[in-house]
Structure formats: C-alpha cells, structure tokens
Amino acid sequence: MSNKTLIVIGNGMVGHHFLEQFVASPAAAGFDIIVFGEEKQLAYDRVHLSEYFSGSTHADLAMATADWYSDNRIDLHLNELVTAVDRENRTVTTHKGTYRYDELVLATGSYPFVPPIEGRENPNCFVYRTLDDLDAIRACSDGASTGVVVGGGLLGLEAANALKSLGLDAHVVEFAPRLMPVQLDGDGGALLRRKIEELGVQVHSEKATTAIVDGEESRLRMNFGDDTHLETDLIVFSAGIRPQDTLARSCELETGERGGIIVNNQCTTSDPHIHAIGECALWNQQIFGLVAPGYTMARTLSAILNGDSDAAFTGADMSTKLKLLGVDVGSIGDAHARTPGARNIRFSDENAGHYRRMVISADGKKLLGAILVGDNSHYDTLLQYALNGIDLPDNPESLILPESQGGAPALGPDALPDTAQICSCHNVSKGDICGAIDAGCCDLGAVKGETRASTGCGGCTALLKTVVDSELEKRGVEVSRDLCEHFAYSRQDLFNIVKVNGIRTFRTLIQQHGRGHGCDICKPAVASILATCWNEHILTTDHVPLQDTNDTFMANMQKNGTYSIVPRVPGGEITPDKLIVLGEVAREYNLYTKITGGQRVDLFGATLSELPEIWEKLIAAGFETGHAYGKSLRTVKSCVGNSWCRYGVQDSVGMAIFLEHRYKGLRSPHKLKMAVSGCTRECAEAQSKDIGVIATENGWNLYVCGNGGMRPRHADLFATDLSDEGLISTIDRVLMFYVRTADRLQRTSVWMENMEGGLAYLKKVVLEDSLGIGEELEQHMADIVSTYQCEWKTAVEDPEKRKRFREFVNAPEKKDPVQQWTTERDQRRPLLESV
Amino acid sequence: MKTANQWNIVCTVDDLVPESGIAVWTPDGPVAIFYIPYRLPALFAISHTDPFSGTNVLARGITGDLKGEPVVASPLYKQHFSLVTGQCLENEDVKVKTYRVLLDGNAVRLEIRTASFEAVAA
Numbered sequence: 008m009s010n011k012t013l014i015v016i017g018n019g020m021v022g023h024h025f026l027e028q029f030v031a032s033p034a035a036a037g038f039d040i041i042v043f044g045e046e047k048q049l050a051y052d053r054v055h056l057s058e059y060f061s062g063s064t065h066a067d068l069a070m071a072t073a074d075w076y077s078d079n080r081i082d083l084h085l086n087e088l089v090t091a092v093d094r095e096n097r098t099v100t101t102h103k104g105t106y107r108y109d110e111l112v113l114a115t116g117s118y119p120f121v122p123p124i125e126g127r128e129n130p131n132c133f134v135y136r137t138l139d140d141l142d143a144i145r146a147c148s149d150g151a152s153t154g155v156v157v158g159g160g161l162l163g164l165e166a167a168n169a170l171k172s173l174g175l176d177a178h179v180v181e182f183a184p185r186l187m188p189v190q191l192d193g194d195g196g197a198l199l200r201r202k203i204e205e206l207g208v209q210v211h212s213e214k215a216t217t218a219i220v221d222g223e224e225s226r227l228r229m230n231f232g233d234d235t236h237l238e239t240d241l242i243v244f245s246a247g248i249r250p251q252d253t254l255a256r257s258c259e260l261e262t263g264e265r266g267g268i269i270v271n272n273q274c275t276t277s278d279p280h281i282h283a284i285g286e287c288a289l290w291n292q293q294i295f296g297l298v299a300p301g302y303t304m305a306r307t308l309s310a311i312l313n314g315d316s317d318a319a320f321t322g323a324d325m326s327t328k329l330k331l332l333g334v335d336v337g338s339i340g341d342a343h344a345r346t347p348g349a350r351n352i353r354f355s356d357e358n359a360g361h362y363r364r365m366v367i368s369a370d371g372k373k374l375l376g377a378i379l380v381g382d383n384s385h386y387d388t389l390l391q392y393a394l395n396g397i398d399l400p401d402n403p404e405s406l407i408l409p410e411s412q413g414g415a416p417a418l419g420p421d422a423l424p425d426t427a428q429i430c431s432c433h434n435v436s437k438g439d440i441c442g443a444i445d446a447g448c449c450d451l452g453a454v455k456g457e458t459r460a461s462t463g464c465g466g467c468t469a470l471l472k473t474v475v476d477s478e479l480e481k482r483g484v485e486v487s488r489d490l491c492e493h494f495a496y497s498r499q500d501l502f503n504i505v506k507v508n509g510i511r512t513f514r515t516l517i518q519q520h521g522r523g524h525g526c527d528i529c530k531p532a533v534a535s536i537l538a539t540c541w542n543e544h545i546l547t548t549d550h551v552p553l554q555d556t557n558d559t560f561m562a563n564m565q566k567n568g569t570y571s572i573v574p575r576v577p578g579g580e581i582t583p584d585k586l587i588v589l590g591e592v593a594r595e596y597n598l599y600t601k602i603t604g605g606q607r608v609d610l611f612g613a614t615l616s617e618l619p620e621i622w623e624k625l626i627a628a629g630f631e632t633g634h635a636y637g638k639s640l641r642t643v644k645s646c647v648g649n650s651w652c653r654y655g656v657q658d659s660v661g662m663a664i665f666l667e668h669r670y671k672g673l674r675s676p677h678k679l680k681m682a683v684s685g686c687t688r689e690c691a692e693a694q695s696k697d698i699g700v701i702a703t704e705n706g707w708n709l710y711v712c713g714n715g716g717m718r719p720r721h722a723d724l725f726a727t728d729l730s731d732e733g734l735i736s737t738i739d740r741v742l743m744f745y746v747r748t749a750d751r752l753q754r755t756s757v758w759m760e761n762m763e764g765g766l767a768y769l770k771k772v773v774l775e776d777s778l779g780i781g782e783e784l785e786q787h788m789a790d791i792v793s794t795y796q797c798e799w800k801t802a803v804e805d806p807e808k809r810k811r812f813r814e815f816v817n818a819p820e821k822k823d824p825v826q827q828w829t830t831e832r833d834q835r836r837p838l839l840e841s842v
Numbered sequence: 843m844k845t846a847n848q849w850n851i852v853c854t855v856d857d858l859v860p861e862s863g864i865a866v867w868t869p870d871g872p873v874a875i876f877y878i879p880y881r882l883p884a885l886f887a888i889s890h891t892d893p894f895s896g897t898n899v900l901a902r903g904i905t906g907d908l909k910g911e912p913v914v915a916s917p918l919y920k921q922h923f924s925l926v927t928g929q930c931l932e933n934e935d936v937k938v939k940t941y942r943v944l945l946d947g948n949a950v951r952l953e954i955r956t957a958s959f960e961a962v963a964a
Contacts, residue, residue, distance in 0.1 A: 456932050492908070524880060526906035527915035527922075552861035552905065556917035559862075559902060564917055568897035615902075814898075816857040818867040823898050825891075 010039045011109035013312075014099055016089050016254065018044030020053055021285030021301035022114030023070045028309035030079040040081045041106055043099070047086040048138055049073060054298055057169040059141050068138075092258040094278055110280055110312065113255060113268060114305075117248035117286040117296070122157070126219030131226050131241045135166040144243065148173045151240030153225055155179075157216060159186040163245035164331045167208050170243065171332070178209045178237065180229070182246075185212060190327060190338035194355060195380045198362045202334045202381065211237065250287045250294055263289040272319040274308040282308050295323055324394060328379075328386045335383035340393045341366055341376035349375055354407045363407040365389070372398050377407075384721070395424035420470075420477040429471055435460035437474055444478050451475050468752070470718070490751065491528040494521045498676065498751045502536050506747075511541055512549045531555040532751045535638055538674035539746050542794040544801050546808045557636030560812065561798055562618055567826050567837035570618060571611040572598070573635035574625050575671060578645045578663035578683075579606025588628040592621055599834045605642035605680065607633060612835055614823065615814045622799045631797040634672060638752075640679045643667040644692070648685035648702070657702030659685035662731070666700070669735070670742065672795045673788075676749040676758075679742070680714070694722045697755040698738055703727070707734045711741055711769075712759040720756045723766050726774060736785055740773045743784035849944075849951040858885075858950070863901035863914065865890045870954050873941055874901035876925055878912055886925035887941035887952055892916045893930070900938070 013029075015022050026042065029035055044050070051068040059068065076083045084101070091100040098105050119134035121127055133144050135156075148154065154170035156163045159181030170177040179186070185196030186203070200210045215232035222228040225238040250267040261269040261277040267289025268276055274290075275282050285301035286294060295301060300323030310318035326339040344351055348369030355362050363385060366376040374392040379385060385407055391397065392406070400406070425438030435458045443457040454475050455461055461471045488497045494517070496504065501516070510516045513533050517525055525533075534553035538545060545554055546561075557563050562570035574589070589608050593600045599611040613621055622632075635641060645663030649655030663683040670679070682693035683700040693699030699710035705728040713722025726737055749758040762768055771777040802808040815821045829838040852866040858877035865874050872890035890898045895918045903914040905925070912925040922931040923938055930936035942953040 493906075523910070524878075524907045524912075526908055526913070527904035527920065530904055530906060548860070551859060555904070556902065559917075564899070564902075566895060566897070566918070568895075568899045568918075810857070811859065814865060815867040815872065816853045816864050821867045823872075825897055 010037055012107055013038040013040050013110045013112065014106060014108040015040070015042045015112040015114060016099065017114035017116055017251075017285070017287075018042055018046070018050045018083070018085065019114060019116045019285065020050060020070060020298050021116070021305050022112070023050035024302045025112060025114060025284060025305035025308060026079075026081060027071075028306050029312065030081070032309055032313045034309075034313040035079075038110075040079075041108075042076070042081055042083050043087050043089050043101060044083070044085045045088050046137055046139065049076075049083075049085065051138065053136070056135070056138075056141065057165050057172065059138065060145065060169045060172040065138060089254060092254055092281075094258050094260075094281070097280065108280075111282070112308065113276070113281065113283040113287055114285050115251040115254065115283075115287045117250050117294075119244060120247040120249050121244045122216070122246055124216050124219060126227075127244070129219055129227060129242075132219065133241065133243050135162065135169070135243050135245050141169070144169070144241065145173060147241045148175055151226070152176055153178065153239045154241045154243065155229065155237065155239040156243045156245055158245035158247065159183070159210065159212065160189060160245065160247065161187060161327070161329070161331070162248075164203070166243045166245045167203075168332045171206075171208060175240075176209075177207070178211060178239065179203075180214045180216060180231075180237070181210065181212045182215055183212065186210065187336065187338075190336070190342060191378055191380065192343065192364065194353070195336075195362050195364065195378045198355075198357070198360065198380045199331070199334060199336060202360055203332055206332050206334075208332065248286060248294075248296055250289065252287055255283070255287075263292070267294050270320075272307075272321060273311045274304050274320055275311070282311075284308055290320060291322065293322070295325070297323075297325060297327065299323065300325070326390055326393070328383050328390075330383075335379065335381055337377070337379035337383045337386040337389075339377040339386070339390055340374075342378045344376065346375050352404050352407065354404070356409075365403060365407055367399060367403060371403065374399055374403070374406075391423070391427065395426060397422060397424060420474045423474070429460055429474060440471070440474055441478055444475070444482065449479065449484060490532060491526055493517060493523045493525050493529050496520070498532055498536070499748050501533065502539075502747055505533075505536050505540050511537065511543075513537070513553050514549070525553075527555075528751070531558070531638075534558070535674045535676065539791070542672075542791050544796065545798060546802055546811070551811070555638075560615060560618060561632060561636055561802065562613065563636050565611060565837070568823065569611070569826060569837070570613050570615065571609050571635070572613055572618070572621060572625075573603065573607050573609050573633040574630035575633040575667070576607040576642075577667040577671075578643055578660050580645075580660055580664060585628060585630070588625070588630075592624050595624075596621060597835055599836055603635075603642075606644050607635075607642060609635070612828075612837070614826070615812050616819070619803050619809050619812050623803050626797070626800050626803065631671075632799040637674065638677050639672060639674050640667070640670045640681070642680065643670075644680075644682040644696070646683075646685050646688075646690035648683075652685055654688060655685035655702070656704050657685055657707065659683040659691065659700075659702055662700065662702075662707070662734075663691075666698075666735075666738070669792055670738075672798070673742065673746070673791055675742070675746045677752050677754045679755070695719065696722060698722075698741070700734065706730050709734060709737055712755040712766075714754050714756050718756075723759075725766075725770065737773060739788040740781055740784045741769070743788050744769070744772060744780075747784075848954050849946075850954055851946070851949045852952045853950050854948050855945065855950065856948075861905055863903065863905065865898065865901040866952065868952060868954050870939075870941075872898045873952060874914070875943055875950060875952070876901070876905055876912075876914060878905060878925070881912060883944070885943045885945060885950065886912065887943040888914075888923060888925060888928050889939040891938070892918055893936050893938055894919050894921055 048065050050070040087101045089099050089101050098107050119136050134140055154175035155178045156166045157180050159179045167177045167179050186199050216229050217232050218230045220228050222238045226240045229237045252262050252266055252268050255268040256262055268283040268287055270276055270283050270288045270290050274284050284304040303323055304320050307318050307320040328337045344366045349366050352365040361381040364378040377389045423437050427437045429435055439458050443454050448454045448457050461468050489495045504520055530553040562572055593610050601609050603609050643663040643666045645659045648659035680696045681698040682691040682696045684691040684693045685702045693701050694710050695713050695715045699722045701708045707729045708727045709725045710722035711725045714720050745755055827838040828835045860877055860879050863874045863876040865872055873887050874890040876886040878884050890900050892899050899917050903917045905914050913922040915922050928938040928940040944951050
C-alpha cells in the first residue's frame with residue numbers, strides 16, 4: 008500500500024515544531040511529507056530576530072539543518088509560494104507545480120500590519136518579520152543616523168533594540184499613552200519608558216502618525232495628529248500582526264471576521280482534511296501571537312494525526328517574561344484586573360527601578376494576574392500561583408515585597424501543585440511522585456526507580472528529595488535523616504563523631520559507628536568529612552576507594568569515559584606564556600578546548616592513562632589542580648578591578664587571587680563558587696555565588712549563599728565595608744560553619760534556608776559569635792590552609808598513585824575501542840550513541 | 843573451532859586496589875576486577891562495560907554493599923550492579939556479564955570462554 012501524503016504550508020517556528028513532533032511519532036511511517044516555505048531560508052527562530060544585528064547568522068537562528076529534513080525523508084521546497092488550494096481534488100498549486108495531499112497543514116503564520124498612513128510606500132519604510140526584512144533594514148541603515156519604530160508593543164521594542172544595534176539613534180512612536188499597552192499598566196509602562204529612555208531610545212507616546220513626507224534634515228519626516236513632527240532616515244512598522252489566511256480565504260475555508268482560519272479543539276478547519284496551527288489559526292475567537300501556544304497546537308495536531316482522540320487544544324496561557332533592551336518585563340494572566348471584584352497590590356520602588364503589581368480575586372485568595380517591570384525574579388513563583396490556582400498566603404503582599412521587607416522566599420514543596428514539574432528530563436510531576444508513594448514507594452530510591460525522576464541530568468535531586476520527604480512526612484512516615492543504610496546519622500552528626508573521636512579512616516568509622524561496608528552515598532560523604540578534618544591526600548590507600556568518580560582520578564568523567572582537565576587559573580588571571588602552554592598541551596593530546604564560565608580553560612577528551620602525562624607537563628609550567636572534579640572551591644571569578652577599569656574602586660583581581668589561593672582544596676558538602684567585583688557595577692556577577700565580594704569606596708561588601716544553576720538564588724548581603732582582614736575572617740567563619748553543619752550535597756543557599764533562624768541566625772553566629780566558636784572556626788580554616796597540597800603534583804610524583812591511571816592494567820597500549828571521535832567546528836568530539 | 847574455558851593470568855595482586863576495581867583487556871572484551879578484602883573470596887569480575895552508557899568504566903565505580911549484596915555503582919549514571927550476579931539493582935531487565943576469577947599465588951586468573959583464544963593457544 009502506498010503512503011498517504013501530508014503537505015505542510017509554511018516553514019516557520021510552529022510549522023517546524025509540528026514536523027519535529029510528527030516525524031518522531033508512529034504515524035509518520037504512513038506519510039510522505041512535503042513542506043513549502045515562502046522564504047528562502049529554513050525555519051529560524053523569529054523570537055530572537057534582533058540578534059541578527061548583533062552577530063547571529065541564519066545558521067545560529069536556524070531551527071534545524073537541511074540534513075535534518077533529508078534524514079527524516081521530508082521533501083522540503085523553500086522559496087516556493089503556494090498560490091492555490093483545490094479542496095475538491097485535494098491538491099495545492101505553487102508557482103512551480105501541483106501536488107496532491109491527503110492531509111494539509113496550514114502553518115502560514117502572520118504578516119505585519121501597516122497602518123494606512125500616507126507615504127508608507129516610501130522605500131525607507133520597512134516591516135520587521137523576516138530575515139529579508141532585516142537585510143533590507145540593514146542596507147538602508149547605511150548612511151542613516153536616525154530610525155523610528157512605529158508601535159511600542161513587544162515586537163516594536165524588539166525592533167527598536169535592533170535599530171540600536173545598527174548604531175542608529177532609535178525612537179519609538181506609540182499611539183497609546185504607554186508602552187506595551189497589552190501587557191502593562193500605566194505605572195509599569197511609565198517605568199519601562201524611563202528605563203528605555205535611559206538606554207538611549209526616545210519614546211513618543213500618544214502620537215498618531217498622519218503622513219510620511221520628505222524630510223528637511225533627514226530622509227523622512229513624520230507628521231503627527233497634534234501638529235508636531237519627527238525627522239528620521241528610516242521607519243520600521245511594528246503595529247501588530249494579522250493572521251496570514253489568504254490561501255484559506257481563496258479556497259473558502261471558514262475564517263474570522265477580522266482574519267484567522269477558524270479551527271476547532273483538534274486544530275482542524277472547516278475542511279476535515281485541512282488543519283491550521285500557529286498565528287494563522289483562530290481558536291475560540293482568539294489569535295495566539297506567541298510561540299508557546301503555537302507549539303501546543305503543533306503537538307496537539309501531531310497527536311490527532313496519530314489517532315489520539317483525546318488530544319485537544321484548549322487555549323493557552325499568554326503570560327510572558329522577557330528582557331526588552333535589557334529591561335525585565337513580565338506579565339501574567341489578568342494583568343489589567345478585568346475580573347469583576349479584582350483587587351490590586353502594588354509595590355513600586357522608583358529608586359531601584361522596580362515595579363510589581365498583583366491582581367488578586369475579590370476574596371483575596373487567588374492570584375489572577377501580575378505585572379513586573381525591572382526585576383523578573385518573582386515571576387516564576389507568581390506564575391505557579393496563577394496557573395495552578397494555589398491559595399495565596401495570608402499576607403499576599405509578601406510575594407512581591409523585597410525579602411528585606413518581609414518578602415516570602417520561593418514556594419516550598421507543600422505549596423507546589425500536583426501538576427508542578429519536578430524532573431524535566433523524564434517529565435515527572437509532583438503528582439506522579441505522590442502517586443508512586445501511594446503505590447508503596449517508601450523511600451527516595453524507590454520513588455526514583457518507579458518514576459525515573461532524577462535519573463536523567465540529576466539537576467532536580469535536591470528538589471525531589473524535599474518533595475519526597477515532605478510527602479512521606481505528611482503520610483506519617485518517619486523520614487529518616489540517616490545518611491544511608493550504613494550510617495544512622497546525618498552528615499553533621501558524622502562530622503562531629505569524626506572530629507571529636509579523631510577518626511581518620513572510613514573503616515574505623517563504619518566499624519565503630521555504622522554497619523555493613525558502605526556505599527556510593529556514604530563513602531564520598533565521609534571522604535569529604537575526613538578531608539575537611541585531617542586534609543590528607545585523597546588518593547592515599549585508605550581514602551582512594553571512597554572517592555566519587557571524578558575525585559578518584561582528579562578529573563571530570565565525560566559521557567564516553569574520557570576526562571576533562573581544568574587547571575587552576577586563580578581569579579581568571581593568566582600570563583600569555585601559561586595560556587600558550589595550555590594551547591600546546593591541548594594540541595599535543597588533541598583535547599577539545601572550551602572556556603568555562605568560571606574564567607578558566609577546560610580541556611576535554613583525555614584518556615585515563617594520558618591524565619598523569621598531561622599533568623606532568625602542566626605542573627612543569629606552573630599550573631596546579633583546579634578541583635573542578637571536587638566538592639570543593641571551584642573558582643573565584645573577578646572583574647579587572649581598579650588597576651585597569653575606570654570605575655573600579657578596589658583591586659578585585661588581587662583579592663580574588665588571594666581568596667582562591669586561601670580556600671583552594673577545601674573539601675565541602677558541595678561545590679563552592681566565589682567572585683569579586685571591583686565596583687557596584689558587579690561585572691563579576693558576585694551576587695550569584697556562594698561567596699560574593701563587591702568593592703566599595705571603603706572596603707568590601709560581602710554577599711553569601713547565592714547560586715546559579717537550576718534554582719538560581721541571589722546572594723544575601725551579609726556585611727558591609729569590611730577591611731581585607733575582616734573580610735577574610737568572616738568568610739573563614741561562614742565557610743567552616745557551612746562545611747561542619749551542612750547536609751551532604753547541600754549548597755550554601757539551601758543550607759541557609761533550612762537553618763532555623765536563617766540569615767539572621769547565621770549573622771549572629773558569624774558576626775556576633777553567639778555560639779562562641781568563631782575563633783575555633785578560624786583556627787580550623789588556618790589548619791586546612793597550611794596543609795594544602797596540589798593533589799596532582801603529589802600524585803604524578805608517586806609511582807604507586809600513578810598505577811591507578813591505567814585503562815587496562817594488562818595492556819598498556821590498548822586503546823579503548825568505544826572511544827570513537829568525530830570533528831565538529833574544527834575540534835574533536837565523542838561519537839557515541841547511547842546504548 | 844571448539845570453544846574452551848581458559849584461566850588466563852590477567853594481572854598480579856600488586857595491580858589490585860583494595861575495595862576498588864581495575865580493568866583488564868581480554869579476548870572477550872574489557873573486564874573489571876574488584877578486590878574486596880573483607881569478603882571471602884575477595885575477588886569479583888564483571889564486564890567493564892556500563893550497559894547504560896556503552897562505555898568501559900565500571901571498574902572505576904565505588905564499591906560497597908546494599909542490603910548485604912556486594913555492588914559497584916556505575917561512575918556515570920550511578921546504577922548499582924551486583925558483583926556476584928551482574929544484576930542491575932535499579933532495572934531487573936539489565937544484567938552485566940560476570941566472570942570467575944581466582945588468585946593463584948600472586949597471579950590473578952580469569953576464566954574466559956572463547957574460541958579465538960583457543961585458536962591462539964593452539
């Protein structure tokens with residue numbers, strides 16, 4: 008039986024997403040797929056269009072490659088305009104030929120609306136939608152000095168950003184009294200306007216353009232209804248979009264009065280063999296001009312074509328979070344309080360440039376909508392409240408107040424709804440986890456085995472544990488704080504046992520205080536405790552079998568069993584000679600080379616046996632281990648500071664190097680990251696680190712317990728205007744208290760949040776020495792600092808330790824046959840299919 | 843060509859690391875040998891290939907016991923494998939090959955069942 012034919016008209020983001028979904032589905036085998044795109048380029052990311060002017064190419068923005076289409080047997084016709092659809096004979100006609108279809112998908116998108124203004128045909132007037140539009144704007148900008156965007160909505164501000172990156176003096180002309188009238192209110196719009204004007208984009212609101220005529224000083228002049236005018240060299244119209252439904256109209260599919268191809272919940276039009284998705288589709292009298300709803304339609308349609316009769320598109324959340332010209336803007340749900348009886352809570356800080364508004368229900372219990380300008384850090388929590396109908400706390404204002412004024416932290420596990428996604432790799436929701444527990448899983452391991460949660464990237468491990476613990480407790484199960492089946496103690500208990508009893512080996516500890524022989528949970532945890540207490544080399548005979556994967560070989564294992572190497576580059580400062588050594592070593596061993604976020608160089612692809620040879624060369628050139636493999640200090644990032652920077656007020660590089668040398672090698676419950684910025688501009692991003700230091704005129708401000716990663720958290724201001732000595736003793740105390748009292752794999756942020764009394768308590772312990780242990784903490788740190796050794800230097804000098812670095816002990820020349828390589832962007836990378 | 847069992851010497855006691863693993867190359871592919879001094883017998887051998895990633899890394903995992911069963915945790919994605927049966931504890935459908943291994947004086951001998959090896963020996 009020959010295949011049916013599926014034709015997709017339109018090769019934009021939504022059309023492409025549909026193809027990705029469909030080719031991966033069972034139904035794909037029964038269809039030949041033909042795709043027509045009017046543009047000459049493959050589907051690209053229109054959301055990030057303005058990046059085309061800041062260096063991105065079509066290849067960067069492309070959603071896929073031509074190879075992807077051929078690999079999936081998709082017959083792709085770009086630059087081919089469909090001119091007619093014959094529904095009776097089920098054919099489409101292009102300017103090149105006629106093609107038969109069994110099922111037809113319209114993903115024709117939208118076109119920009121250009122208001123009927125006299126003079127709009129002038130060759131210096133443009134729209135902002137395609138790469139061709141952008142090429143034309145770029146060509147026109149040559150010799151131009153000013154550019155105007157007509158329309159102050161979301162896309163208009165994006166376009167203004169694009170003009171700015173072309174070096175033009177950018178203006179925005181908006182008909183409404185404020186910017187982004189759909190998403191923002193008056194106060195929010197006013198703040199956004201102020202911020203954008205500070206960035207050099209002039210905003211003209213309440214301006215109705217009546218005509219575009221030749222200019223006197225510039226190419227064009229725009230006349231406004233209030234008898235004022237504005238001169239400019241080019242104009243970009245961004246006054247909204249209209250669904251591209253021309254084909255649908257000409258073949259007499261049902262369309263809306265104001266445009267749009269009418270579809271039902273199955274994304275099917277008035278013709279059962281024709282479907283429409285994305286911005287061209289009109290569902291329930293609504294056009295969705297965002298990409299996410301389009302993707303939802305694409306997934307729905309793919310399921311429908313696979314015979315899933317339950318699949319339905321039932322509307323989409325239009326909440327948005329974005330950065331416009333660098334300014335955070337967020338809008339959630341009923342942002343304009345249109346719900347009868349809705350009430351508002353507003354927080355406005357003109358000084359910091361933050362505006363937040365919550366729209367709550369008449370009974371004060373539910374969040375209906377929200378507006379954020381200047382700081383989107385509250386967005387995720389607010390969105391969870393709004394989308395899931397979570398009951399607001401008694402003091403709902405705490406959700407938008409700064410934490411220093413009694414604001415609430417992020418949602419705890421109890422507050423998360425059953426639909427909240429915990430593990431994104433395996434799409435496991437909180438409800439799935441509760442289900443697994445109800446079905447008999449009574450510990451974390453069982454839940455992981457049942458749901459597969461946290462078995463992908465592992466980024467959700469901590470969140471999963473909190474949710475499981477909280478759910479078990481709710482069901483009356485006593486949650487064990489035991490480290491694992493071998494120790495009925497928490498990490499903090501074990502730390503005290505080791506310290507007080509002077510225990511120096513795992514064997515002694517488990518014989519005296521545990522049972523069995525240990526596992527991959529307790530062994531690395533105890534190894535870390537022993538290292539903090541006694542600071543012996545991690546590869547001594549007693550300690551070597553305890554170490555986690557990466558610590559064992561003092562490098563980071565990659566997916567194909569090879570390792571990456573990160574030498575320490577304190578503060579990110581490196582001499583040209585040392586940089587050349589890194590390059591030479593990487594070249595000699597053909598190592599894939601990448602700059603890390605922590606201002607160092609990561610060298611990938613070394614085999615086990617190459618590690619000691621490579622380190623011999625690096626050590627000879629003056630490098631030492633970077634502990635990228637360890638639960639220990641990674642880097643202290645720095646900006647260039649007052650030795651070069653016009654704005655710097657302290658030597659941030661010098662302080663970063665000092666701190667990095669002081670704390671390098673300190674074993675801790677989890678990795679530690681630090682940064683030092685030389686002024687309040689904060690170029691080193693210190694507030695996203697466990698320990699962040701920002702220079703002031705008078706010394707240093709210290710921030711603690713921040714992190715990036717899956718759940719980013721800004722560090723809290725801990726102490727201000729510290730001297731060098733004051734800074735170091737404070738960090739000594741914070742770190743040592745953390746190392747002694749935190750749980751296994753607990754970052755400083757979670758440690759502090761879980762601490763009774765939180766930040767205030769930590770301040771008391773460290774700054775006021777409320778426990779009387781300040782000096783002891785400092786002394787302990789001094790001991791660790793004085794016993795530092797470069798683990799790699801010790802290892803390469805010891806033949807016994809080097810023996811561990813043999814891939815096959817009986818065949819030194821044997822190359823591991825699964826390590827196959829390919830070349831990508833001029834460098835080697837693993838060629839390895841998952842088994 | 844007949845298949846046969848061969849007890850090859852693959853390494854010596856000095857190559858072993860207490861409570862940890864080493865890898866050897868055999869005509870049957872890479873094999874991980876673990877030395878667990880507190881058990882009797884103290885030597886275990888399983889395939890060095892991690893079935894979840896396809897890479898040769900199991901000898902580099904952390905050893906221990908779970909509910910009394912001696913295990914190694916894959917260093918890549920942390921699944922546990924019984925050193926006795928090769929059974930994966932997290933997924934009953936997954937099992938790695940096990941080998942018999944014994945200490946002969948200072949030599950570690952591994953039982954390999956293979957035709958090609960016999961051909962070499964002949």
